[in-house]
Amino acid sequence: RPCSLGTCCSYRLRDALHPLWQSPLSVPGGTRQSPIDIQWRDSIFDPYLRPLKISYDPDTCLHIWNNGYSFLVEFEDSADKSIIMGGPLENQYRLKQFHFHWGAINEWGSEHTIDSRVYPAELHLVHWNAVKYESFEDAVMEGNGLAVIGVFLKLGAYHDGLQKLVDALPAVKHKDEIVEFDSFDPSCLLPSCPDYWTYAGSLTTPPLTESVTWIIKKKAIEVDEDQLEAFRMLLFTSPGEEEKRMVDNFRPLQPLMNRTVRSSFQ
Ligand SMILES: CCCCCOc1ccc(S(N)(=O)=O)cc1
Numbered sequence: 225r226p227c228s229l230g231t232c233c234s235y236r237l238r239d240a241l242h243p244l245w246q247s248p249l250s251v252p253g254g255t256r257q258s259p260i261d262i263q264w265r266d267s268i269f270d271p272y273l274r275p276l277k278i279s280y281d282p283d284t285c286l287h288i289w290n291n292g293y294s295f296l297v298e299f300e301d302s303a304d305k306s307i308i309m310g311g312p313l314e315n316q317y318r319l320k321q322f323h324f325h326w327g328a329i330n331e332w333g334s335e336h337t338i339d340s341r342v343y344p345a346e347l348h349l350v351h352w353n354a355v356k357y358e359s360f361e362d363a364v365m366e367g368n369g370l371a372v373i374g375v376f377l378k379l380g381a382y383h384d385g386l387q388k389l390v391d392a393l394p395a396v397k398h399k400d401e402i403v404e405f406d407s408f409d410p411s412c413l414l415p416s417c418p419d420y421w422t423y424a425g426s427l428t429t430p431p432l433t434e435s436v437t438w439i440i441k442k443k444a445i446e447v448d449e450d451q452l453e454a455f456r457m458l459l460f461t462s463p464g465e466e467e468k469r470m471v472d473n474f475r476p477l478q479p480l481m482n483r484t485v486r487s488s489f490q
Pocket residue numbers: 348350360361364372426427428429430431
């Protein structure tokens with residue numbers, strides 16, 4: 225219905241859209257958005273945080289899929305086979321997938337930062353609360369629905385465990401390509417140090433829902449230049465389209481607002 229001013233009511237200022245995801249950079253009313261900069265000195269040691277318990281079954285590994293934002297390694301999650309519990313979590317969470325975010329060059333690429341230090345890449349191991357919810361899709365909409373372990377990647381020694389994944393990437397060069405991937409245990413991508421920070425946040429890509437308990441490992445894992453370059457040869461684009469290299473697939477930092485970051489270590 226035309227409004228009294230005779231101008232079309234649907235006209236409104238365009239919100240700032242993220243160039244990559246065409247999604248709002250800021251979620252209206254968002255109070256717990258991710259990623260954030262973790263200020264080490266402002267994080268609070270919580271002695272009640274328990275050790276994180278991680279138990280992955282390599283036989284639940286299904287395939288690698290280029291979804292046009294990143295590449296996902298997806299897991300069979302119809303039973304409690306690959307799970308995490310403890311740490312800040314009240315329930316057991318099931319592994320659904322893991323993926324990475326990275327930059328065009330080694331100077332940037334991670335989503336979270338530590339005292340403003342950026343890493344060349346960041347691994348996200350995505351789990352959902354299978355005690356409280358029926359499916360990952362349901363859990364995505366709930367405040368305690370997801371738990372994501374974040375691991376920083378830094379340039380250094382060759383990472384033997386990552387190489388099996390790197391060798392499979394050419395098979396998923398283009399958006400929507402998928403390749404079978406079996407018997408991979410993602411625990412090989414975790415640092416041996418148990419220390420982590422944890423805070424209440426959100427998905428960093430659409431639908432950006434505020435459903436994630438983030439568990440950010442203090443220690444980074446080392447990978448070498450060729451392994452990082454392998455990520456950068458992936459494409460955002462489908463076969464036949466003008467090629468766009470899959471790089472800089474990270475969301476900008478979001479305001480901390482009224483949140484505390486807790487540490488599992490002193
Ligand atoms: C209902 C379908 C939802 C698909 C989206 O799933 C996601 C999105 C982002 C993340 S991240 N970068 O915050 O770890 C994890 C999972």
